[in-house]
Amino acid sequence: MEDTHFWEPFGSDGIAKIRYTAGAIVTEDDARKSVAELFALTSGRRAVVFVDIRKAKSVSREARAVFGEAANRYAALALLAGSLPTQVIANFFIGLSRPKVPTQMFTDEEKALTWLRRYVA
Amino acid sequence: MNAEDDRLGPVIRIITSIAKGDLHPEFPDIANDPEIEAIVLGLRMLAEELVASRAELDGRTAELEILNKGLLRLSDLSNLLLSCDTSAEAYVVLGRSAREMYGELSGAVYLYGASRDVVELVTSWGDLPVANSFPPADCWALRRGRVHHVSASGTELACRHTVEGDLSSAMCVPMLAQGEALGVLHLVGAPALGDRVFTPLAERLAVAAAEACALALATIRLREKLADQSLRDSLTGLYNRRYAEETLLREIGRAKREASALSVVMLDLDHFKRLNDEFGHDAGDTALREATTVLVESVRTSDVVSRVGGEEFLLILPGASIESAGQKIDKVREKVKALELFYRGHRLPPLTFSAGAASFPANGVTPEALLRAADSALYEAKHAGRDRTVLAGA
Numbered sequence: 383m384e385d386t387h388f389w390e391p392f393g394s395d396g397i398a399k400i401r402y403t404a405g406a407i408v409t410e411d412d413a414r415k416s417v418a419e420l421f422a423l424t425s426g427r428r429a430v431v432f433v434d435i436r437k438a439k440s441v442s443r444e445a446r447a448v449f450g451e452a453a454n455r456y457a458a459l460a461l462l463a464g465s466l467p468t469q470v471i472a473n474f475f476i477g478l479s480r481p482k483v484p485t486q487m488f489t490d491e492e493k494a495l496t497w498l499r500r501y502v503a
Numbered sequence: 504m505n506a507e508d509d510r511l512g513p514v515i516r517i518i519t520s521i522a523k524g525d526l527h528p529e530f531p532d533i534a535n536d537p538e539i540e541a542i543v544l545g546l547r548m549l550a551e552e553l554v555a556s557r558a559e560l561d562g563r564t565a566e567l568e569i570l571n572k573g574l575l576r577l578s579d580l581s582n583l584l585l586s587c588d589t590s591a592e593a594y595v596v597l598g599r600s601a602r603e604m605y606g607e608l609s610g611a612v613y614l615y616g617a618s619r620d621v622v623e624l625v626t627s628w629g630d631l632p633v634a635n636s637f638p639p640a641d642c643w644a645l646r647r648g649r650v651h652h653v654s655a656s657g658t659e660l661a662c663r664h665t666v667e668g669d670l671s672s673a674m675c676v677p678m679l680a681q682g683e684a685l686g687v688l689h690l691v692g693a694p695a696l697g698d699r700v701f702t703p704l705a706e707r708l709a710v711a712a713a714e715a716c717a718l719a720l721a722t723i724r725l726r727e728k729l730a731d732q733s734l735r736d737s738l739t740g741l742y743n744r745r746y747a748e749e750t751l752l753r754e755i756g757r758a759k760r761e762a763s764a765l766s767v768v769m770l771d772l773d774h775f776k777r778l779n780d781e782f783g784h785d786a787g788d789t790a791l792r793e794a795t796t797v798l799v800e801s802v803r804t805s806d807v808v809s810r811v812g813g814e815e816f817l818l819i820l821p822g823a824s825i826e827s828a829g830q831k832i833d834k835v836r837e838k839v840k841a842l843e844l845f846y847r848g849h850r851l852p853p854l855t856f857s858a859g860a861a862s863f864p865a866n867g868v869t870p871e872a873l874l875r876a877a878d879s880a881l882y883e884a885k886h887a888g889r890d891r892t893v894l895a896g897a
Contacts, residue, residue, distance in 0.1 A: 440544065443551040443552065443555060465541070466537045467537060467540045467541040470544050470548070471544065471548075474548045
């Protein structure tokens with residue numbers, strides 16, 4: 383299975399950054415894999431998470447459910463959307479999954495990272 | 504048709520399909536038109552959510568229907584149980600209702616015995632074997648006072664009373680009433696059913712059923728205890744005069760219908776007042792209890808022994824002729840006379856009694872007439888020197 387995403391090295395800013403590749407169709411399995419990777423990356427700590435879906439094509443309902451559940455174990459979550467379709471995906475996720483942690487959609491990466499830095503312990 | 508119509512065509516088609524109830528319409532791949540692509544994607548996700556919501560709603564509806572049916576059955580069961588006069592009747596109702604409620608399962612209801620060191624089977628249903636009785640310690644639900652569930656695929660500890668080596672899932676529900684466990688409802692799913700039989704809803708219903716049964720059984724038992732107390736003499740545990748008179752009326756009716764024999768014996772301990780005066784009332788009570796034991800052990804279970812006065816007893820002997828009644832009483836007299844009674848280290852004098860026997864229909868066809876005849880015979884026995892039996896009309 384080709385990876386639909388990649389993680390940026392977990393740097394000194396304390397933000398876990400994942401980016402979805404061009405045309406990614408995110409399934410439940412992809413979602414579970416990325417969630418497991420995140421928890422391995424952050425050693426299970428409540429992470430501040432940045433998700434770039436600007437290039438993703440679609441996210442299945444089952445994948446959204448996995449992300450929704452996992453999000454409650456994060457410290458904060460920023461979704462970076464670009465095109466109108468990715469904005470729809472992001473809004474759907476936030477509106478229907480209703481994570482209990484601070485979650486917001488951005489179309490500007492720097493604004494997203496600035497917002498997230500407030501939640502870095 | 505203009506260009507705008509062309510552009511919106513796929514969107515209109517999707518909305519129309521969804522409006523008609525088709526939640527799986529074709530979602531075309533739109534390229535080079537981000538607005539329409541976003542709308543189609545949004546509609547697609549909305550349709551997915553609708554499908555999921557509908558499935559969840561269907562599931563909940565099905566669950567509510569099961570709950571509703573279960574509650575109706577439970578209500579029927581409670582009403583039926585509360586209409587039962589005796590525990591035996593309640594056990595029959597319980598067995599039938601349990602079969603209806605848990606038709607696809609095997610199961611059993613166990614209740615504590617009087618000693619509370621064993622629970623005994625009162626009713627069971629289904630094909631799987633169940634134990635006839637077991638110590639309460641063999642059931643985790645009774646030990647912990649809460650539901651114990653063993654799944655077919657799980658590693659939970661199985662109760663020792665369940666059949667070993669079984670791959671069934673099972674559930675034990677303690678039957679609690681007013682904080683006390685009366686017994687346990689044991690349900691077993693056939694191995695083929697796997698784990699799907701004991702859903703959280705099924706568990707809630709089973710708990711409700713067990714509690715309703717326990718409460719109803721506790722009420723029936725209390726009623727039985729009160730009724731029994733009102734018919735028994737507290738010193739000897741024998742039936743009292745009221746019960747004896749009711750029984751005699753019933754037995755006369757039966758003897759008439761079946762043209763069978765029936766005898767009654769009035770029996771009075773000799774010199775009982777003297778025993779009381781010399782040794783005290785407690786000594787008299789001891790003598791009464793000992794005589795009672797001999798009496799009860801000497802008659803058939805179909806005979807009725809009752810204490811109808813201070814030291815006076817009435818025996819109702821269905822099927823017995825007056826001669827056999829007399830012989831039986833004479834044997835009892837010998838046993839009573841042979842009793843060695845002690846009270847606070849003092850040996851009490853030998854106990855004797857006088858008795859008068861009468862039989863239906865020769866000496867009377869009503870309870871009053873029969874008892875009058877037996878009383879007269881007893882009077883004769885007393886006057887003839889006591890420690891003897893006189894047969895009425897002899």
